[in-house]
Amino acid sequence: xxxxxxxxxxxxxxxxxxxxxxxxxxxxxxxxxxxxxxxxxxxxxxxxxxxxxxxxxxxxxxxxxxxxxxxxxxxxxxxxxxxxxxxxxxxxxxxxxxxxxxxxxxxxxxxxxxxxxxxxxxxxxxxxxxxxxxxxxxxxxxxxxxxxxxxxxxxxxxxxxxxxxxxxxxxxxxxxxxxxxxxxxxxxxxxxxxxxxxxxxxxxxxxxxxxxxxxxxxxxxxxxxxxxxxxxxxxxxxxxxxxxxxxxx
Numbered sequence: 001x002x003x004x005x006x007x008x009x010x011x012x013x014x015x016x017x018x019x020x021x022x023x024x025x026x027x028x029x030x031x032x033x034x035x036x037x038x039x040x041x042x043x044x045x046x047x048x049x050x051x052x053x054x055x056x057x058x059x060x061x062x063x064x065x066x067x068x069x070x071x072x073x074x075x076x077x078x079x080x081x082x083x084x085x086x087x088x089x090x091x092x093x094x095x096x097x098x099x100x101x102x103x104x105x106x107x108x109x110x111x112x113x114x115x116x117x118x119x120x121x122x123x124x125x126x127x128x129x130x131x132x133x134x135x136x137x138x139x140x141x142x143x144x145x146x147x148x149x150x151x152x153x154x155x156x157x158x159x160x161x162x163x164x165x166x167x168x169x170x171x172x173x174x175x176x177x178x179x180x181x182x183x184x185x186x187x188x189x190x191x192x193x194x195x196x197x198x199x200x201x202x203x204x205x206x207x208x209x210x211x212x213x214x215x216x217x218x219x220x221x222x223x224x225x226x227x228x229x230x231x232x233x234x235x236x237x238x239x240x241x242x243x244x245x246x247x248x249x
Contacts, residue, residue: 010230012037015088017081017129019043019072020095022051024193025142028218029092032226034058034065038090043070043081045095072096073116078125082132090229091129093122093165094142098158098195111157118161126172135180138229139172141165142221143187143240145248152205162187166240173238182237184228189244191216212245 016033020026021042030040031054040058044051044067051067058065070077072095082088097117099110126139133139146155147162169185176183190206192198198207198215207213224243228236242248 009037011090011226014038014090014229015041015085016090016092016229017041017043017085017088018092018094019070019125020045021092022047022054022067024195025188025191025218025221026092026094027054027057028222029094029142029225030054030065031057031061032219032222033090033092033229034061034063036226036230037063038229039064041065041081041085042067043072043095045069045071071121073113073121075121075124078121079128082125082128085132087134088129088132089134089136090138090140091126091133092140092142092225093126095121096142096158096161098155100154101157102154103156106156114157114161118158119164122165123168126168130172130176130179130181133179133181136234137176137179137181138233139176139181139183140225140228141169141183141185143169143185145187145189145242145244147185147187147240149248151209169240170238177237180234182228182234184236184238185240186221186224186228187240187242187244187248188221189216189242189247191218191221193218206247210245210247211249214245216243216245 016038021030022044143165144162146159172183192215
């Protein structure tokens with residue numbers, strides 16, 4: 001077996017749960033982990049057709065894969081999903097909601113939704129996953145560069161929760177170190193997805209700040225996730241890693 005074949009099967013026999021895996025960054029992560037040999041479970045909110053396409057792509061790599069409809073803000077649903085899996089090796093906390101609203105316009109409903117999906121749901125899903133993992137478990141949180149900088153107004157809620165994600169990553173790395181579980185956070189910059197396309201409304205504001213002059217690709221985030229979930233990375237934990245083309249340099 002050559003080196004590329006060894007690397008491609010570095011996660012063989014592992015079970016990975018990727019939240020929000022039906023599109024964009026989550027879909028790319030699910031497919032990359034499947035290429036590395038992991039059996040993949042993705043969650044999705046409402047687009048079953050998109051989720052099925054991701055599952056098919058994962059199976060095309062020879063992995064077992066399935067999609068589960070799950071409200072990322074519903075604690076009991078997340079706990080039930082982990083219980084159904086029985087055991088788990090990898091958790092990628094990718095699902096999130098972004099509400100564009102500033103302090104003076106924010107209402108309680110928007111605040112509660114962002115807390116439920118981006119913080120409370122993540123917290124208790126991670127708690128359940130950590131209990132199901134053994135030594136060598138991997139938890140990767142998908143944060144945002146808005147978790148360390150707020151370059152323009154109107155992203156109060158999103159930025160608040162992504163700052164929290166970075167803090168929880170560091171805390172969980174300490175909490176779970178004795179269990180042999182690593183916890184890391186990737187903070188993407190502008191990534192070309194249907195939520196924020198490279199030719200979309202935000203590009204005019206975001207591209208001038210990018211030294212490399214382009215949006216990132218979902219596959220570039222997925223590659224970093226695969227590395228963090230792979231072998232010989234036990235010493236990488238509690239890290240908050242930007243993948244932003246020096247956008248925030």
